[in-house]
Amino acid sequence: MTAIDLRTTTSADSEYCFQLHKAAMGAYITAIGGWDEQIQRDFHARAFTPDRWQITADGTEVGMLDVEYRPTEIYLARIELHPDHQGRGIGSQLIRSLLRQARQEGRDLTLDVLVVNQRAQALYRRLGLHEVTRHGENDIKITMSTKPPQPGPIHRS
Numbered sequence: 001m002t003a004i005d006l007r008t009t010t011s012a013d014s015e016y017c018f019q020l021h022k023a024a025m026g027a028y029i030t031a032i033g034g035w036d037e038q039i040q041r042d043f044h045a046r047a048f049t050p051d052r053w054q055i056t057a058d059g060t061e062v063g064m065l066d067v068e069y070r071p072t073e074i075y076l077a078r079i080e081l082h083p084d085h086q087g088r089g090i091g092s093q094l095i096r097s098l099l100r101q102a103r104q105e106g107r108d109l110t111l112d113v114l115v116v117n118q119r120a121q122a123l124y125r126r127l128g129l130h131e132v133t134r135h136g137e138n139d140i141k142i143t144m145s146t147k148p149p150q151p152g153p154i155h156r157s
Helices: 011-032 037-047 091-106 116-127
Strands: 005-008 054-057 061-069 071-080 108-114 130-135 141-145
Touching: 011 037, 011 054, 011 061, 011 071, 011 108, 061 091, 061 130, 071 141, 091 108, 091 116, 108 116
Parallel strands: 071 108
Antiparallel strands: 005 054, 054 061, 061 071, 108 141, 130 141
């Protein structure tokens, strides 16, 4: 098992987190509508939250994590690992830790994943999450959760 340490980001980590996002998510964003550098930089400038985001490290920074603790759920707002560090169990370890915490606290674990990110969806399913709904322009996002599925078709908004 890889040793995972989390440290809170500072404003100095902003560019690293942007470059990580580009490396980890660039191909998926390109697939759903194209990567526009300025649009992505503007999105990052609005979304980057020092002191809330965390960076994973194994002697070196390998990815980032953003978790929101809501009244009835733990929401995994963002998990991104650099492609050079994917497939080593780091993401699985992080998500399993959140799953344990959610169970202990009587909450669900919920996240959103891009519909084109089949690899991440497969991981989330292996870890016990299931599709709840699709949303966003042209249903580009899938909400997945540990919350038991409701009978009937998957709701699309």
